[in-house]
Amino acid sequence: MTPGSMSREVPLFRPLTSWRPKLILGSLLAGAVAALLFYSWGYQIRNDIGVTGLNRPVFWGFYITNFVFWIGISHAGTLISAILRVTSAEWRRPVTRCAEAITVFALSIGGLFPLIHLGRPWLFWFMIPLPNYRGLWPNFRSPLVWDMMAIGTYLTGSILYLLLPMLPDLAILRDRHIADNPNSARARIYRFLALGWRGTAQQWHSLESGIRALAVIIIPVAVSVHTIVSWDFSMTRQPMWHSTIFGPYFVVGAIYSGIAVLMVAMYLLRRGMGLESYLNDKIFNNLGLLFLTFTLIWSYFTFAEHLTVWYGNEPSEMAVFTERISGQYAWIFWAMILLNVALPMLVLSFPLGRKPFFTAIVGVGVLIGMWIERFLIVVGTLSLPRLDFTVGTYQPSWTELGILVGSFGLFVLLYLIFIQIAPIVSIWEVREGEHHLGQVRPASEHPTVETT
Amino acid sequence: MTRWGMVIDTDRCTGCGACVVACHAENNIQTVGEEEAKNGRAMHWLRIERHYEGEFPDIQVRFLPVLCQQCGSAPCEPVCPVYATYRTPEGLNAMVYSRCIGTRYCANNCPYTVRFFNWHAGEWPEPLDRQLNPDVSVRPAGVMEKCTFCVQRIQEGQDRAKDESRQVTDGDIKTACSQSCPARAITFGDLENSESRVAQMAKSARASHLLEDLGTDPSVIYLQGGEEH
Amino acid sequence: MQRNEKTWLHAVFESPIDAQGALQKLTEYGFDSNDIEVRSSIPLEGLYPPDLHVRSHVPLMAVLGGIVGGICAFMLTSLTSQAYPMETGGMPIVPLPTTGVITFEGIAIGAILTTVATVLYECGLPFFRMKSGPLDHYLAEGQIIIAAFMRADEYSDWTSKAVATKRQGPHQAEHTP
Numbered sequence: 001m002t003p004g005s006m007s008r009e010v011p012l013f014r015p016l017t018s019w020r021p022k023l024i025l026g027s028l029l030a031g032a033v034a035a036l037l038f039y040s041w042g043y044q045i046r047n048d049i050g051v052t053g054l055n056r057p058v059f060w061g062f063y064i065t066n067f068v069f070w071i072g073i074s075h076a077g078t079l080i081s082a083i084l085r086v087t088s089a090e091w092r093r094p095v096t097r098c099a100e101a102i103t104v105f106a107l108s109i110g111g112l113f114p115l116i117h118l119g120r121p122w123l124f125w126f127m128i129p130l131p132n133y134r135g136l137w138p139n140f141r142s143p144l145v146w147d148m149m150a151i152g153t154y155l156t157g158s159i160l161y162l163l164l165p166m167l168p169d170l171a172i173l174r175d176r177h178i179a180d181n182p183n184s185a186r187a188r189i190y191r192f193l194a195l196g197w198r199g200t201a202q203q204w205h206s207l208e209s210g211i212r213a214l215a216v217i218i219i220p221v222a223v224s225v226h227t228i229v230s231w232d233f234s235m236t237r238q239p240m241w242h243s244t245i246f247g248p249y250f251v252v253g254a255i256y257s258g259i260a261v262l263m264v265a266m267y268l269l270r271r272g273m274g275l276e277s278y279l280n281d282k283i284f285n286n287l288g289l290l291f292l293t294f295t296l297i298w299s300y301f302t303f304a305e306h307l308t309v310w311y312g313n314e315p316s317e318m319a320v321f322t323e324r325i326s327g328q329y330a331w332i333f334w335a336m337i338l339l340n341v342a343l344p345m346l347v348l349s350f351p352l353g354r355k356p357f358f359t360a361i362v363g364v365g366v367l368i369g370m371w372i373e374r375f376l377i378v379v380g381t382l383s384l385p386r387l388d389f390t391v392g393t394y395q396p397s398w399t400e401l402g403i404l405v406g407s408f409g410l411f412v413l414l415y416l417i418f419i420q421i422a423p424i425v426s427i428w429e430v431r432e433g434e435h436h437l438g439q440v441r442p443a444s445e446h447p448t449v450e451t452t
Numbered sequence: 453m454t455r456w457g458m459v460i461d462t463d464r465c466t467g468c469g470a471c472v473v474a475c476h477a478e479n480n481i482q483t484v485g486e487e488e489a490k491n492g493r494a495m496h497w498l499r500i501e502r503h504y505e506g507e508f509p510d511i512q513v514r515f516l517p518v519l520c521q522q523c524g525s526a527p528c529e530p531v532c533p534v535y536a537t538y539r540t541p542e543g544l545n546a547m548v549y550s551r552c553i554g555t556r557y558c559a560n561n562c563p564y565t566v567r568f569f570n571w572h573a574g575e576w577p578e579p580l581d582r583q584l585n586p587d588v589s590v591r592p593a594g595v596m597e598k599c600t601f602c603v604q605r606i607q608e609g610q611d612r613a614k615d616e617s618r619q620v621t622d623g624d625i626k627t628a629c630s631q632s633c634p635a636r637a638i639t640f641g642d643l644e645n646s647e648s649r650v651a652q653m654a655k656s657a658r659a660s661h662l663l664e665d666l667g668t669d670p671s672v673i674y675l676q677g678g679e680e681h
Numbered sequence: 682m683q684r685n686e687k688t689w690l691h692a693v694f695e696s697p698i699d700a701q702g703a704l705q706k707l708t709e710y711g712f713d714s715n716d717i718e719v720r721s722s723i724p725l726e727g728l729y730p731p732d733l734h735v736r737s738h739v740p741l742m743a744v745l746g747g748i749v750g751g752i753c754a755f756m757l758t759s760l761t762s763q764a765y766p767m768e769t770g771g772m773p774i775v776p777l778p779t780t781g782v783i784t785f786e787g788i789a790i791g792a793i794l795t796t797v798a799t800v801l802y803e804c805g806l807p808f809f810r811m812k813s814g815p816l817d818h819y820l821a822e823g824q825i826i827i828a829a830f831m832r833a834d835e836y837s838d839w840t841s842k843a844v845a846t847k848r849q850g851p852h853q854a855e856h857t858p
Contacts, residue, residue, distance in 0.1 A: 006822065006823075048593040049554065050488075056492050056493060056494075058492070059556040118553050118594070119594025120553050120592075120594035123553040126534040126551065135764060137762070137764065138535075139532055140779060140780065144531070144533035146779070149787075152790070153786045153789050153790040153793070156790060157790070157793045167806075171821075174813070175813065175818050175821035178817065195801075196805075197806065198718075199721050199722055200719065200729075201733065203803075203805075204724035205737050206739065206804050207800060207804065209740070209800070210739050210796050210797065210799065210800035213796045217747075217792050221786075221793075224789075235531065236561040237666060238560065386564075387565055389501040389502075392492040393492070431722065431823055432724060435697075435723055523770075526770050526771075530769040535767050537769075538767040539768040539770075
């Protein structure tokens with residue numbers, strides 16, 4: 001540990017050693033916005049799901065769009081943390097924890113939406129395989145039950161994958177707080193949270209083994225989760241849903257939107273917490289290149305999907321296609337192309353465009369674009385069923401808008417709370433990276449000795 | 453084995469809508485009101501689709517009553533996460549209201565758009581509640597519903613036959629729509645019983661299924677293509 | 682301090698090279714892995730007494746956990762579907778592709794939970810009764826602590842032969858890791 005790196009760590013410890021008024025204020029504001037979600041949801045439960053703008057044939061609307069959107073965002077952490085760990089990419093070190101935190105919170109929020117969109121949400125437990133006196137079990141042939149299993153597995157895995165590498169950092173915080181003020185609430189909390197981690201060789205070996213194993217396991221889980229979410233659509237017979245490409249398409253889209261959120265989060269953390277030395281330009285450049293790669297992959301899949309439909313010229317699919325390209329959904333379709341294809345390619349292709357501010361702007365654009373993509377898939381198809389006598393439209397109501405806005409508030413709230421509990425950059429991993437780079441003190445003459 | 457089926461002769465159908473009204477009355481279907489109907493939430497388990505053929509002045513109108521096809525290979529069934537809809541041994545696509553949690557996935561997978569959702573609970577202010585059929589449950593909000601081939605009448609017909617120690621004969625059980633059609637365009641019966649009228653009409657050269665190429669194996673046969681009407 | 686009390690000597694090292702040297706000296710003087718504890722705030726390869734067997738069974742346990750999880754998930758889907766068979770859409774009661782999806786997730790959750798349980802077990806966590814040592818804040822700053830358990834008669838030997846050249850005032854405390 002060089003003296004320079006010690007002072008580098010100061011901004012990381014700041015929110016964890018004392019109350020920061022700006023963070024408190026931010027949390028309260030986010031909490032107010034999150035309250036909108038719960039108020040709208042409560043209103044909806046009280047007054048039936050009919051308060052939404054859903055109808056026949058558009059039985060799914062904003063809520064399923066949001067569901068796919070938030071689950072998609074959750075792929076940020078897995079990509080950065082797991083794939084970069086498995087490939088031993090050293091530049092991942094400052095980014096892993098903020099990415100994993102995004103995953104956990106996005107998954108939790110995404111997992112709320114299947115409950116929100118139910119007609120009778122208090123009976124959601126019918127979907128859980130619990131022994132019951134009726135002898136009835138859930139229908140494991142239904143993609144919604146696969147969703148539940150997959151998201152449950154992924155959420156458990158992500159939470160553990162976030163918490164396990166956090167143990168050494170919590171121990172660092174414990175040791176600092178015990179040294180500064182042994183009886184403070186923070187010292188007691190961290191002593192509990194660190195679970196007694198001592199940092200012995202055996203513990204490190206087990207921990208690293210475990211993290212590596214989790215990283216390897218969680219990658220196929222993440223791929224399967226968004227594939228299964230996409231199968232909610234492709235297992236049906238609806239025009240432009242029944243597509244074999246949806247599995248990989250959605251996974252790519254998920255990682256794409258995950259990187260977008262990560263860029264925005266990293267930019268805000270960098271600015272708000274003074275973490276320029278950790279979340280530096282080199283990382284933004286590397287992630288920007290990854291971002292650009294996914295722009296290209298996503299564009300490829302989108303083109304393939306639309307080309308197949310257009311070339312096949314099947315009437316019920318062409319009805320949906322035409323409505324999307326040149327009909328009532330045309331303006332948001334082309335906005336999506338602009339935000340997801342044109343803007344990222346124009347900006348991210350140049351080194352200047354991969355500076356933090358610009359990648360964050362592109363990230364916001366991609367987030368909007370990916371939300372539009374999900375909306376087009378859900379509502380675009382449902383509004384044009386095969387028997388065209390029953391064509392419909394969809395207008396969201398205030399509850400749906402409120403829940404959408406509230407979900408962002410909830411995400412920010414959870415993230416801000418997290419920042420005040422654990423270091424948003426993984427301290428031990430960054431120190432380990434410095435150690436690997438040889439930034440260590442040479443042998444000294446005066447080590448400290450104590451006897452107890 | 454019984455397989456309940458229906459034959460609808462579109463050459464006979466006049467589009468009067470008596471079947472729609474009878475269905476509402478028999479099955480306690482709510483009337484959602486003007487606002488909700490404008491938003492696409494009308495609940496007509498049986499609807500009359502109106503298709504124009506030809507150009508003025510040689511326009512023909514064809515009326516197509518569309519109801520749940522009680523598919524043999526129903527796409528709506530496997531996607532329900534809680535088994536609220538499944539195929540009964542007698543060939544009906546059952547809808548279990550008390551099990552439905554309202555995911556609406558079944559409605560999304562129905563190619564005929566014949567499933568309906570209770571966005572709000574139905575209201576029958578006094579004295580309209582006296583018109584409710586006691587044999588049919590009133591569905592709460594948040595539950596899917598659709599044509600059941602008047603399963604309560606099937607049940608009642610089978611019970612009566614058992615009481616009288618005989619088999620159910622063809623024509624014993626009439627669904628509300630088949631009973632009320634003045635043009636006798638709708639016939640209901642057992643498709644597996646080779647002597648029933650539906651089984652014989654199904655063999656007609658005019659017989660076809662709706663969206664045949666999807667392979668849903670519907671129990672509703674449409675007769676069309678006769679001389680101009 | 683009394684000579685026949687058992688005590689732990691904690692030494693803080695800023696560099697792994699120093700720590701390695703101290704370890705070597707300790708091993709030369711007959712300390713074995715039961716009497717030495719090396720703690721660091723980052724994983725350091727090879728920085729532990731030579732007779733300590735540092736190993737982890739995580740990979741094996743993960744595979745076993747995956748197998749168990751997969752079998753449980755397979756049994757869950759196939760047995761429950763057959764317990765109350767309901768025909769849906771002409772599909773078989775236990776279709777292999779859909780069962781495969783659930784089994785896959787079962788393998789994953791089994792592997793994940795077993796991995797975490799194994800890690801916690803091998804690390805001896807949770808260990809809420811851990812007492813913090815007097816020099817632990819150096820650990821937080823990234824330095825390395827080596828603690829050596831001394832029997833009282835070796836005390837004077839050690840102080841002259843160990844790398845440590847500066848000694849703070851000793852405290853009295855019972856300490857078992």
